[in-house]
Amino acid sequence: MENNHYTKNFKVMSSYCDSINRLSPFMMQTLFEELADANATQLGIDQPTLMQRDSAFWVVRRIKFEFKSVVKDHDDVILKTWPSGPEMLRCFRSYQILKPNMEPAVNSLAEWVILDKETRRLRKTDSVQYPDIEFLPEKACEPSFKRFKDNFTEEDFVYEKVIRACDIDISHHTNNTKYCMMVLDSFSIKELESMTLKELEIHYEAESLEGDRLRVYRKQEDGEWHFAIKRDGKVITYAVIRV
Numbered sequence: 001m002e003n004n005h006y007t008k009n010f011k012v013m014s015s016y017c018d019s020i021n022r023l024s025p026f027m028m029q030t031l032f033e034e035l036a037d038a039n040a041t042q043l044g045i046d047q048p049t050l051m052q053r054d055s056a057f058w059v060v061r062r063i064k065f066e067f068k069s070v071v072k073d074h075d076d077v078i079l080k081t082w083p084s085g086p087e088m089l090r091c092f093r094s095y096q097i098l099k100p101n102m103e104p105a106v107n108s109l110a111e112w113v114i115l116d117k118e119t120r121r122l123r124k125t126d127s128v129q130y131p132d133i134e135f136l137p138e139k140a141c142e143p144s145f146k147r148f149k150d151n152f153t154e155e156d157f158v159y160e161k162v163i164r165a166c167d168i169d170i171s172h173h174t175n176n177t178k179y180c181m182m183v184l185d186s187f188s189i190k191e192l193e194s195m196t197l198k199e200l201e202i203h204y205e206a207e208s209l210e211g212d213r214l215r216v217y218r219k220q221e222d223g224e225w226h227f228a229i230k231r232d233g234k235v236i237t238y239a240v241i242r243v
Contacts, residue, residue, distance in 0.1 A: 012076075050114070079097060196243060
């Protein structure tokens with residue numbers, strides 16, 4: 001780790017790829033979670049430490065991806081992450097997938113918030129022991145996110161998903177990468193193979209838990225694909241894909 005940067009050399013494996021050997025977005029998100037955990041452990045703000053020391057835990061509120069070039073099976077890449085300094089109620093974490101020449105293939109930015117372990121309500125960042133280090137000012141993407149509204153109808157409904165035990169993570173709610181998978185699963189293999197993603201953005205509005213029955217909606221607007229994942233008629237996740 002240099003300053004608060006954390007990097008890792010990585011060879012892409014076929015198990016991380018889609019049906020035409022491209023690194024899958026939800027596997028990118030899985031890799032980013034692993035990077036964030038490793039970096040947070042070095043900084044002393046990882047999930048187990050926060051749970052035990054501060055009775056709190058991290059959740060991703062929003063995340064965006066900018067896809068610059070395709071990453072494929074057996075590619076050698078460099079994975080990189082770094083956190084920004086804390087704001088009152090949120091923190092930003094940047095991620096990159098770099099080619100060997102250090103050109104970014106993927107830039108990503110996530111907005112994280114801290115929830116109380118008992119009440120599961122939002123807490124201020126200064127309520128936990130955040131590290132006192134020199135945070136780097138640059139971010140992998142602009143910290144601007146889209147505005148969504150629930151204008152989905154039953155004509156936009158695609159499929160239903162029941163949350164099972166293997167969807168649940170250490171915070172005892174559905175892991176955020178599962179929503180990325182739900183969004184992509186709204187397409188057929190043929191549709192996904194024909195797409196070259198340029199941008200992906202996901203907003204997490206509420207938790208889902210084991211046994212929840214979620215409904216996935218999709219519609220096309222202004223050349224983009226918009227998504228809503230609902231529980232009992234209320235949106236818990238929004239997403240957008242630009243191709």
